[in-house]
Amino acid sequence: MTHTSKIKIADIFHNTDPSLDRQLLEKADHCRRQHLGSAVYPRGLIEYSNCCRRNCFYCGLRRGNSLIRRYHLQREQIIELALQAYDAGYQSICLQSGELSSSKEVDFIADVIRTIKGYRSKNSGQGLGITLSLGELTYKQYRQLWEAGAHRYLLRIETSNPLLFQKIHPPEQSYNRRLECLDALREIGYQVGTGVMIGLPGQSYEDLATDLEFFQAKDIDMLGMGPYIPHPDTPLARQKTEFIPDAFTTTIRMLALARILMPDINMVASTALQSIHPDGLKLGLKAGANIVMPVLTPEDNRKDYMLYANKKFSNFERLKHDIHEAGYELTLWQWGDSPHYFKRQGLLTTDYAPTGDSTCSLRSRI
Ligand code: 5AD
Ligand code: SF4
Numbered sequence: 001m002t003h004t005s006k007i008k009i010a011d012i013f014h015n016t017d018p019s020l021d022r023q024l025l026e027k028a029d030h031c032r033r034q035h036l037g038s039a040v041y042p043r044g045l046i047e048y049s050n051c052c053r054r055n056c057f058y059c060g061l062r063r064g065n066s067l068i069r070r071y072h073l074q075r076e077q078i079i080e081l082a083l084q085a086y087d088a089g090y091q092s093i094c095l096q097s098g099e100l101s102s103s104k105e106v107d108f109i110a111d112v113i114r115t116i117k118g119y120r121s122k123n124s125g126q127g128l129g130i131t132l133s134l135g136e137l138t139y140k141q142y143r144q145l146w147e148a149g150a151h152r153y154l155l156r157i158e159t160s161n162p163l164l165f166q167k168i169h170p171p172e173q174s175y176n177r178r179l180e181c182l183d184a185l186r187e188i189g190y191q192v193g194t195g196v197m198i199g200l201p202g203q204s205y206e207d208l209a210t211d212l213e214f215f216q217a218k219d220i221d222m223l224g225m226g227p228y229i230p231h232p233d234t235p236l237a238r239q240k241t242e243f244i245p246d247a248f249t250t251t252i253r254m255l256a257l258a259r260i261l262m263p264d265i266n267m268v269a270s271t272a273l274q275s276i277h278p279d280g281l282k283l284g285l286k287a288g289a290n291i292v293m294p295v296l297t298p299e300d301n302r303k304d305y306m307l308y309a310n311k312k313f314s315n316f317e318r319l320k321h322d323i324h325e326a327g328y329e330l331t332l333w334q335w336g337d338s339p340h341y342f343k344r345q346g347l348l349t350t351d352y353a354p355t356g357d358s359t360c361s362l363r364s365r366i
Pocket of ligand 2: 055061
């Protein structure tokens, strides 16, 4: 992105004309249909533990929050949830937890992954696709999990502004370390996803334009962005620094711009987006999102996985209904990998990957 186009993008965020939103959504929808069709792929989200060694200033799971009940699902519970999802047609799951980097924990989840990968559904010849979202681990640990069978990894940069990153994290966490992790994941061969929170205290529209530039420079395969939602039991919620005025509209604009700039990546309609607005899912999809992450975490544990206040959950039927009403199709029995990944590997040359399955068969490892 040139300096001028970055200024233009920041100008878009400053503009309050609603006709601009219509134009952005139309353009994003056009790009998405051209490059990805109308498919929306589910990733069944299993939040298997809310224990975390980190203390991010914005997150309800931070180790300093003594007001939540910590949990860790058993091996059999996770496997059971994954296989239920598989039989229901979800061909991908996302395993998420707080950051747990001991070798015991990594061995535990590697074993779970290997076991899940060993199953084949009667309805589908390929195994389950596994995405991980487990935070910052060592190169060796990322490799171990890749070898166990995971092939996508989500690690948000949270903000591409290093000064703002440092303001929302304790000194023990570093922007450069996060960059190193993203590079390691890419080198190992994962499909790499990152993302940011939108509307953080002290974040400017110029920062958001830089975030879009960052995603392009990192040549990412997947993107997850959502509004920052204060959690009452965190230090950032008490900070009085200025916010951008309308995090919801700005998030929709960010999604649309990301889709226009990166037409072939996978992009999620985040739970945070759905939590702050009743039409969050529909507008997120119209802005170009092609992935949804229905929460499969057991009912009993969900209230303890509150990254932010008032996290909402859609059931499967509601999700399907909303996707259909927005003009797209919930697509089961396919992995729906990011076409961008296959293009950057030189495995796909056409611009349109109709189902994602043709791309899957190109690489036996995946
Ligand atoms: N508001 C919105 N998103 C949040 N996350 C954590 N806390 C919040 C919050 N208060 C997001 C971060 C993190 C992901 C797991 O959840 O982006 O990477
Ligand atoms: Fe832990 Fe992730 Fe929350 Fe930070 S954002 S406290 S690493 S769960």
